[in-house]
Amino acid sequence: DSGVTQTPKHLITATGQRVTLRCSPRSGDLSVYWYQQSLDQGLQFLIQYYNGEERAKGNILERFSAQQFPDLHSELNLSSLELGDSALYFCASSVGLGVTRDEQFFGPGTRLTVL
């Protein structure tokens, strides 16, 4: 158990809908990262937040957005869902800013299925 929690574990929805994925980082970790794992694109970095502020952005679609709240939990919002958004979404957390110094601890993931 990494200490990172993600809810829900599974999510099944229809095209065009909007969903929210939630992540609680390890106690004391200020950075939260979101990754998408799909069969065709592999593991891709989406976005990083540090202490409530966006710090880095990867291959995140405009239909997707995220935020980190004062209690440091984070939410990833996916809207106008398409079949291709079906994937496993991971959250990771680390103590500080630098992935080079701080190990990223991964949550168990949320499996999103868009029908």
Next chain:
Amino acid sequence: AQSVTQLGSHVSVSEGALVLLRCNYSSSVPPYLFWYVQYPNQGLQLLLKYTTGATLVKGINGFEAEFKKSETSFHLTKPSAHMSDAAEYFCAVSTSRSNDYKLSFGAGTTVTVRA
């Protein structure tokens, strides 16, 4: 931009045999390199990492990897495979650039262990 190529999407080894997973990276600045393991239905767990210093890095579960700058490689090895090593393994790269915290992952190598 940095990237990682993992050679071989599937590796099958006998229990007790050497495990060798190949990873080559591309980076315009000194890389930081990581190996993660993903067991079925779980998140990613860090096996080992190279940032600076000794090029032979030892990790958990008996795994080690060697950073070879001249070959732009970071291959993962374990002298004797165990059934519990069956999992998917990801090589990842980040850089020393202070504003670049994301991990870029390879496509992954699935390891099966034969009794």
